[in-house]
Amino acid sequence: MRIETETLLCNGKKNVLWGAGEKGIEMLFSLATFGIRIDCFCDSDVKKQKQRLYNKQVIAPEKLLEEMQEYNLIIAVEKAAYIQEIISWLQEQSIKNYLTWQDIGKSAEPIRIHRNYIYSIILDSYDKKLVIYGDAKKQDIQALKQLLNLLDIEIAYFIDDIETEYEWMGSLVKPVYDVLYEKKDDFKIIVTSDKTKALNVLDDMGLILNRDYSIYDKYTKNIPRAYILDIQLGYNFYSEGKPDAMPGFTQIGEDNGYKIVLLGGSTTDGTLFPFKSWGELLYEKFKQNGYSVKIINGGCGGYSSSQELIKLIRDVIPMRPDIVIDYTGVNDLLRSVEGHPFVSLYQKELFDHISSQSRFKENDISLKLKMRQAEYTLGVEHNHPSWCQFTDNIRMMNRICCEFGIVYRAFLQPHLTLKRERFSTQEREVAENEERITEEYISKMDEFYTHARQLGEAYLEDITPLFDERGDVYFDRCHVTEEGNEIIAQYMYEYLTTKGIVKLQSFS
Secondary structure (H helix, E strand, O other), X not given: OOEOXXXXXXXXXXXXXXXXXXXXXXXXXXHHHOOOOOOEEEOOOOOOOOOEEOXXXXXXXXXXXXXXXXXXXXXXXXXXXXHHHHHHHHHHOOOOOEEEHHHEOOOOOOOOOOHHHHHHHHHHHHHOEEEEXXXXXXXXXXXXXXXXXXXXXXXXXXXXXXXXXXXXXXXXXXXXXXXXHOOOOOEEEEEOOOHHHHHHHHXXXXXXXXXOEEXXXXXXXXXXXOEEEEOOOEEEEOXXXXXXXXXXXXXXXXXXXEEEEEEEOOOOOOOOOOOOOHHXXXXXXXXXXXXXXXXXXXXXXXXXXXXXXXXXXXXXXXXXXXXXEEEEOHHHHOOEEOOEEEEEXXXXXXXXXXHHHOOOOHHHOOOOOOOOOXXXXXXXXXXXXXXXXXXXXXXXXXXXXXXXXXXXXXXXXXXXXXXXXXXXXXXXXXXHHOOOOOHHHHHHHHHHHHHHHOOOOOOEEEOHHHHOOOOOOEOOOOOEOHHHHHHHHHHHHHHHHHOOOOOHHHHO
């Protein structure tokens, strides 16, 4: 018999979800939609115990026995065999106040925000005062505040386009400009409604999107920018939106020193995050120590080593740099069409759209070619493992650079899942809360890195342990804070100078 949710779970006792996996997370948000708080998770996996999952502690089953009468227990695991195993254990302990997720009488509509966005809000709440920009009297905005409160995320106050502050249902609402009294970097605004107007107001106040404020349904740390189509790479960008700038590059420094080009994905990208990239920090280290260098950062979010190879041939070699540094690896596992590593997922999507819109008439084709059923070709299919294509690309980039007298060094970049047992508390939270980090993903990443390391050439450095002894630098599976970028920059500076690749006396 189905049990009415409110009757059982709103009785003054703590609500515990047994299962810190996908079903448990699903139930956490479903019940929050009904205004029902979950106080903690329970799980028999010792690795998950004493962690926090979406701001909730994960406890061991034995902990339940200490105060079982104070708990309502909901079994939230997917497999029927596991459910029965848990029930058998509870019955052995003479525990009766439990139900399964199937017993709950109502099902909630899915929340209208990606769970990764919610977790980004949780991370911001650790060290920032959260402020909601919107009409506090609107039902959906009050529902957002309730959801965040049920996840133990405190909202300091609301701001709105008003002249005098007021209180509404226990929430303080202030004029939007009052936020300027807050100390810089100590607050984060969540924009909830009338986004176009709100963004204009906040921009006029000198605040920066995704540093000082983020849009609720697109909550991210990325600085927004316009991407452009690229005929070989699929997509690209202009630095600072300047049409006369070099597409796909940002430049720092003088023209009379060492010319160093950086390649990589979003972890190298010079304009993607609201803090300094490691390329910018590397330039500062050279400058502070009397070196004359120019850094040309060619990192672009989402690029794999196959796109880096194309970019090297097309854009970098004609620049005739002294050094190319490639910080790479993570994107090769997921970023291309299977069997066609030089075709990004975006390129295929674009060509699918073009081919669906275009139909050539026979008399329009001067070359007497007829469109075949496939409409376009991806080239010869090669079903090499991703690690094999990666090492091939690295080898080709090195040989090309050698041919032109350019020093090439690739660095196999760190990844959160490679830290194993050396996670900080916050990094464990990131690993548990990010939906993309599944057991299958971790297994594939392990295989990729294991084989990539075996290239064994001096031009590929394995720096995956770089953050092993430093906690709280990752804010997702591969991206790091400015502190993390500082560590990368220091490593690169010491590598280039101690190995004599960049010499001070050459430009003294």
